[in-house]
Amino acid sequence: MRSEYKLIFERSHEGRRAYDLPACDVPSRTDAIPEAMRASSDLKLPELGEVDLVRHYTNLSRRNFGVDNGFYPLGSCTMKYNPKINEELAPAFDDVHPLLAPEMSQGCLALMADMEHMLCEICGMDAFTLQPAAGAHGELTGLMHIRAYHEHRGDTERTTIIVPDAAHGTNPASASMAGFKVKEIKSAPDGGVDLDALRAAVGPDTAGLMLTNPSTLGLFERNIKEIAKIVHEAGGLLYYDGANLNAIMGIVRPGDMGFDVMHINLHKTFSTPHGGGGPGSGPVGVKSHLIPFMPVPRIEEQDGMLVLNYDKPESIGKIKSFYGNFGVIVKAYCYIRSLGGAGLKEASENAVLNANYVMNKLRGIYEIPHDRTCMHECVVTPGELMNYGVNTSDIAKALIDRGYHPPTIYFPLIVHEAMMIEPTESESRETLDEFVEAMKSIAEQVKTDAAAIHAAPVTTPVGRPDEVTAARKPIVKYEEPAEV
Amino acid sequence: MVPNDRKYTRDHEWVMVEGNIAKMGITEHAAEALGDIVYVELPVVGDETVIGESYCVVESVKASSAVYSAVNGTVTEVNEELDAAPEKLNEDAFGNFIAAVEFTEINEDELMDAEAYEKFCEEE
Amino acid sequence: MKSYVPNTEKERREMLAEIGMSSMDDLFRDIPEDLKLKRPLDLPEPLSEMELRDLIRGFVYMNEEGGPLFRGAGAYHHYIPSLIPQLAMRSEFYTAYTPYQAEMSQGMLQSLFEYQTVICRLTGLDAANASVYDGATAAAEALLMLRDNKRKKKVLYSAALNPDVITVMHTYAHCAELELVEIPLTDKGVTDISAITANMDGAAGYIGANPNYYGCLEPMADIAEAVHAANGLLVAYVNPISLGALKRPADYGADIAIGDGQTLGLPMAFGGPYVGFMAATQKLMRNLPGRIAGETRDPEGNRVFVLTLQAREQHIRRDKAASNICSNQMLCAIMASMYCCTMGPAGMREVAEQNIAKAHCLADKLTAIEGVKLRWPETPFFNEFVIDVPDAAEIDRALANYSITGGLVLPDGGMLWCATEMNSADEFDLVCDIINDTIHPTGGEE
Structure with missing residues (x-):
C-alpha cells in the first residue's frame, strides 16, 4: 500500500510540548550573555505532544526493514543477528565520563584492554587499537601506520598503495585520504590477485597492498603466501581489509597469512547492530613493527593500575575523540565472551x-x-x-x-x-x-x-x-x- | 550526427578551435554512455589544463567520469548553464561546451575528425 | 555454550551432504593447510547470558562513579528524555543497515532527512550531511572541505578548540599535507583576531569554536569579518545545546558549522558513540562528505526519500572521493534529532538558559572562596569556565574523596568546570565547602 508519511515538522502545533525540566533552582542569568551573542529568536523546531512524537517514530520504524524483520543477505555487510543481551548490557556504562581519573574508570579500561587481547588472538596480530569508529576509519588509521612506518625509516619514496580492482571503494578512497597514490591492478580470471600484474606493479614506490581475504567475490585468495612475499620483498606492507573476517574466525588468521596491519568491523563480524548505517567500530590490529605508530592513548598497566598513556612520540596521533565507540566495543566484547573460541x-x-x-x-x-x-x-x-x-x-x-x-x-x-x-x-x-x-x-x-x-x-x-x-x-x- | 566543425579524442571528448581558444565538451556517445547526467563539476576560470589530464568531472546517479583535456592552456570561460541544468549535456552534447581554454599546445596528431571518430565509435 | 546458529548438528550434516561435502573442513579446502590455525582460539570459556550479566556488572563495579559531575571538556552530562533510548531500540531501525534500498528503508531515510533539517535549523545553514563519527572527525573533514573548495593547503585554527579536535586535525592534515596554523588566545580567553588577519594570506579558512574549549564565548561576528575579508571560509565548531540561547552560526556568517551532537540526547558512555554533525551553505553543499538524504518522488508522485548526491562518495569515486567515509553514526544522528524534536523551541531555550544560570551560579559561588579566581572574568561564557586555584590537583583529590568529579585539571594548573541542568544548587554548596576546606584547612570559612 502506497502512502506518504508526514514529516515531524508537518505535525507541529504551536505551544505543544513533550519535554519537561525541573524548575531551575538558581537565579536566571539572562544578563550574563551580551545581547549581541544571543539568538534573536527561538529555534524553528517542531512542537508535539509526547504521544504524537512516539507514534511518529514508531510508525517511521514500521517503514523500515532490519535483520529482526527478516532475511538480510547484504553481501560484504555481514547482517547477522544482533543479540539482545548485548543491547541490554552496553548502557551500563552510559554515565561514565571519558575524562575520569583512571582509578575511577578501571572497569572501562579493563574491558578495553581485554578486548584488545582477544582481538589479537583472533587475528594473530600483536596489538590492537579500538579507536577507529568504522571500517573505513580503520582503513585510514591502518594506512597511516604504513605511512608512518616508511617515514620513520626515511623511506620517503614509498608513495603508492596497490589496490585490486575488486576492492571495496573505501580502500582506494582511504589510501588517497592517507596521502598515497593509488595503483589499481586487474584481477585474474579466477577472481584472485593476478600475480604477474602484482609483480609488475610493485617497486621502490610501493608502500603497501590492501587486500580483502576472502575477496569481495567471496573466494579465498589461494596465493596469499606468494602475494605476501612479493609485496614484502618489494619493501611494502600488507593491509588486511577485515570486512570479510566472518568467514575465517578460528580457521585462519590474517596475522598468520602475512598481513602487517588490518582492521575489523565490529558491526559485521562481531554482531553489533549496524544502526541503519552506524555507529560501527573499526579496531585496527598491527604486528609488532608497527606498534610505535599506534594512536594515543594506549592502555597500559602501571603499578597494578590501567592507565592511558599519551607519551608515544612516534604515534600517528589521534584519529577520534577519546577512545573509540566504546558502547559498540562493549557489545562486541559481550559477543566474544558469549561464544568463546569454539563458538x-x-x-x-x-x-x-x-x-x-x-x-x-x-x-x-x-x-x-x-x-x-x-x-x-x-x-x-x-x-x-x-x-x-x-x-x-x-x-x-x-x-x-x-x-x-x-x-x-x-x-x-x-x-x-x-x-x-x-x-x-x-x-x-x-x-x-x-x-x-x-x-x-x-x-x-x-x-x-x-x-x-x-x-x-x-x-x-x-x-x-x-x-x-x-x-x-x-x-x-x-x-x-x-x-x- | 557527429559535427564536422571540430575534432575528437579517443575518450569521447570534442574540441573546437577558434584562433587561440579551444572549446571543449563531451560527445553524444559519451553522454549516452553515462546515462542521465546529474552534475557537472566545472573547472574554474584560470585553471591550467593539461593534455590527457582531467579538467572536469561529469556525474550520473551511479557513476562519475573524468573529462580529459585535449589542450594545454588556461581556462577562460566555463559553461555555467551546466551548473543548474546538467541535463543539457544529455539533450545536446555537441551544442553545450564545458570550458573554453586559451591554449598553448594542442596535440593535433592524436585527434580525429568526425569521420574517423564515427568509425572509432563503431569499432569500439 | 551460547550459540546464535539455529541449525542443529543433524541439519548441518544434511546441508553439507547436499553440497557434496562430508565435513566442515571441506568448506575450507582453498585455504593452504600450513596457514590454518591448528589449535583452538585461546579465548576465555563461553558464558551464558546470566554469567555474562555478572561479568559486565563486575566491570561496572570496578568503575567508581555515580557522584556529582562537574566535568565537560568534550563530553557532557545532560538529561536524556526516556523516549529517546526507547525509540532508538526499535529494532527496525537499529538492526538495519545503510538505506541502499529506498523502498524498504523509508523510515530511516525520512528520519535522516528530518535530522538534516534539524541540523540546518540549529545552525541556520542550508544543508547538512547524514553525520560523521564525532566532532573531532567533523573538524578533520572540514579541513578537507576548505582545501577542496578554496584549493589552498593552509588552514588556520583557534588554540581554543578542544585538544582532541586539534590532535585529530593534525593527524589528518599530516596525510593531506596541509599546513595548519594555530591562532593564539588573547588575555581575555578568546582567539586573537589580529593574529587571524595576520596569517590569512594563502589560507583557505579558519576553524574556531564557540563556546570555546575554555567555555568562553568568542566574538564570532568579528572573526567572520576578518576571515571573509581575506576571502576565507569560516568554520564554526559549536556545542549544539548552546544554540537554544546563543546566536547560530549562520547569524554571524559561518560558511560551515560542525560539532559533536553528544549533548543532544546521547549518553557520555566513556567517549562514544557520539555523532559529528556538519552543515554548510548551499554553495558548499557538494563539498560535504558522506551520505546525504534527499527528497524526490516515486512514479505515482508520492514523496520519497533517498540517498542522494552519491557520485561524490567513495563507492563511486573511489580514490577521487574527497572522503572515505562509509558507515557514519546514523542511529546517534536520529537520537539527536529526536532530542531536538522532543525539546522543541521552548525546551531548547530552557535547557540552554538553565545551563547558563547554573554555570554562572557555580562560578559566583566558587569565586567567593578566597584564593579562587575566574581566569577571564570579563569574558561571557556558556556552561564551562576556567578558574585558577592554589593547587588544582589537591582540590581534585579532595572532591574525589566525596565521590565528586570536579572540574578538569588543566595542564597549566587551572580547572575547567562545567555545570548543566543536571547539577543542583545543593551540589554547588557542597563542592564549595569542600574546596574552601581544602584551601583553608584551618576552617577559615567566610
Whole structure:
C-alpha cells in the first residue's frame, strides 16, 4: 500500500510540548550573555505532544526493514543477528565520563584492554587499537601506520598503495585520504590477485597492498603466501581489509597469512547492530613493527593500575575523540565472551556452509561467474535472464516484494550485474530454502511476465524513487510552505 | 550526427578551435554512455589544463567520469548553464561546451575528425 | 555454550551432504593447510547470558562513579528524555543497515532527512550531511572541505578548540599535507583576531569554536569579518545545546558549522558513540562528505526519500572521493534529532538558559572562596569556565574523596568546570565547602 508519511515538522502545533525540566533552582542569568551573542529568536523546531512524537517514530520504524524483520543477505555487510543481551548490557556504562581519573574508570579500561587481547588472538596480530569508529576509519588509521612506518625509516619514496580492482571503494578512497597514490591492478580470471600484474606493479614506490581475504567475490585468495612475499620483498606492507573476517574466525588468521596491519568491523563480524548505517567500530590490529605508530592513548598497566598513556612520540596521533565507540566495543566484547573460541569458529563455519548451500541451490537458475567453493558469501548474476530485459536491480526490487532485503548489487565492480549474497550463520535452513524458492520464482516470472518484475516493488509504502531528479535538483531539508 | 566543425579524442571528448581558444565538451556517445547526467563539476576560470589530464568531472546517479583535456592552456570561460541544468549535456552534447581554454599546445596528431571518430565509435 | 546458529548438528550434516561435502573442513579446502590455525582460539570459556550479566556488572563495579559531575571538556552530562533510548531500540531501525534500498528503508531515510533539517535549523545553514563519527572527525573533514573548495593547503585554527579536535586535525592534515596554523588566545580567553588577519594570506579558512574549549564565548561576528575579508571560509565548531540561547552560526556568517551532537540526547558512555554533525551553505553543499538524504518522488508522485548526491562518495569515486567515509553514526544522528524534536523551541531555550544560570551560579559561588579566581572574568561564557586555584590537583583529590568529579585539571594548573541542568544548587554548596576546606584547612570559612 502506497502512502506518504508526514514529516515531524508537518505535525507541529504551536505551544505543544513533550519535554519537561525541573524548575531551575538558581537565579536566571539572562544578563550574563551580551545581547549581541544571543539568538534573536527561538529555534524553528517542531512542537508535539509526547504521544504524537512516539507514534511518529514508531510508525517511521514500521517503514523500515532490519535483520529482526527478516532475511538480510547484504553481501560484504555481514547482517547477522544482533543479540539482545548485548543491547541490554552496553548502557551500563552510559554515565561514565571519558575524562575520569583512571582509578575511577578501571572497569572501562579493563574491558578495553581485554578486548584488545582477544582481538589479537583472533587475528594473530600483536596489538590492537579500538579507536577507529568504522571500517573505513580503520582503513585510514591502518594506512597511516604504513605511512608512518616508511617515514620513520626515511623511506620517503614509498608513495603508492596497490589496490585490486575488486576492492571495496573505501580502500582506494582511504589510501588517497592517507596521502598515497593509488595503483589499481586487474584481477585474474579466477577472481584472485593476478600475480604477474602484482609483480609488475610493485617497486621502490610501493608502500603497501590492501587486500580483502576472502575477496569481495567471496573466494579465498589461494596465493596469499606468494602475494605476501612479493609485496614484502618489494619493501611494502600488507593491509588486511577485515570486512570479510566472518568467514575465517578460528580457521585462519590474517596475522598468520602475512598481513602487517588490518582492521575489523565490529558491526559485521562481531554482531553489533549496524544502526541503519552506524555507529560501527573499526579496531585496527598491527604486528609488532608497527606498534610505535599506534594512536594515543594506549592502555597500559602501571603499578597494578590501567592507565592511558599519551607519551608515544612516534604515534600517528589521534584519529577520534577519546577512545573509540566504546558502547559498540562493549557489545562486541559481550559477543566474544558469549561464544568463546569454539563458538566463533562455529559461527564462521556455518556462515560459510550457509553461503555454499545457497550458491549450490541457485546454480542453473542464476549464473555463478566464479563457480568454486565460496567462503561466507557468493556472487551470482542474472545471466541469461538479462535477455528478458531485466537487470540485477529489477531482481532486487522483486525480492523486496517477496519479503527479503536484497543482496548487495552491482558490487564487486568487476562482475557485470553482480548480486552478492551473504546469508551469515544466523539463518536457518528453511529460511535459506525459502529465499532460494523466491529467487526461483523471480527467475520464472522474468520469463513469463517481465513487466511485473519491472513494476516491483508493489508491496512497499513507496515505489521506485526518481533518483535523477533527486540528484539534479537536490532537496536536502524541509522548508515550510510559504504563507499565503 | 557527429559535427564536422571540430575534432575528437579517443575518450569521447570534442574540441573546437577558434584562433587561440579551444572549446571543449563531451560527445553524444559519451553522454549516452553515462546515462542521465546529474552534475557537472566545472573547472574554474584560470585553471591550467593539461593534455590527457582531467579538467572536469561529469556525474550520473551511479557513476562519475573524468573529462580529459585535449589542450594545454588556461581556462577562460566555463559553461555555467551546466551548473543548474546538467541535463543539457544529455539533450545536446555537441551544442553545450564545458570550458573554453586559451591554449598553448594542442596535440593535433592524436585527434580525429568526425569521420574517423564515427568509425572509432563503431569499432569500439 | 551460547550459540546464535539455529541449525542443529543433524541439519548441518544434511546441508553439507547436499553440497557434496562430508565435513566442515571441506568448506575450507582453498585455504593452504600450513596457514590454518591448528589449535583452538585461546579465548576465555563461553558464558551464558546470566554469567555474562555478572561479568559486565563486575566491570561496572570496578568503575567508581555515580557522584556529582562537574566535568565537560568534550563530553557532557545532560538529561536524556526516556523516549529517546526507547525509540532508538526499535529494532527496525537499529538492526538495519545503510538505506541502499529506498523502498524498504523509508523510515530511516525520512528520519535522516528530518535530522538534516534539524541540523540546518540549529545552525541556520542550508544543508547538512547524514553525520560523521564525532566532532573531532567533523573538524578533520572540514579541513578537507576548505582545501577542496578554496584549493589552498593552509588552514588556520583557534588554540581554543578542544585538544582532541586539534590532535585529530593534525593527524589528518599530516596525510593531506596541509599546513595548519594555530591562532593564539588573547588575555581575555578568546582567539586573537589580529593574529587571524595576520596569517590569512594563502589560507583557505579558519576553524574556531564557540563556546570555546575554555567555555568562553568568542566574538564570532568579528572573526567572520576578518576571515571573509581575506576571502576565507569560516568554520564554526559549536556545542549544539548552546544554540537554544546563543546566536547560530549562520547569524554571524559561518560558511560551515560542525560539532559533536553528544549533548543532544546521547549518553557520555566513556567517549562514544557520539555523532559529528556538519552543515554548510548551499554553495558548499557538494563539498560535504558522506551520505546525504534527499527528497524526490516515486512514479505515482508520492514523496520519497533517498540517498542522494552519491557520485561524490567513495563507492563511486573511489580514490577521487574527497572522503572515505562509509558507515557514519546514523542511529546517534536520529537520537539527536529526536532530542531536538522532543525539546522543541521552548525546551531548547530552557535547557540552554538553565545551563547558563547554573554555570554562572557555580562560578559566583566558587569565586567567593578566597584564593579562587575566574581566569577571564570579563569574558561571557556558556556552561564551562576556567578558574585558577592554589593547587588544582589537591582540590581534585579532595572532591574525589566525596565521590565528586570536579572540574578538569588543566595542564597549566587551572580547572575547567562545567555545570548543566543536571547539577543542583545543593551540589554547588557542597563542592564549595569542600574546596574552601581544602584551601583553608584551618576552617577559615567566610
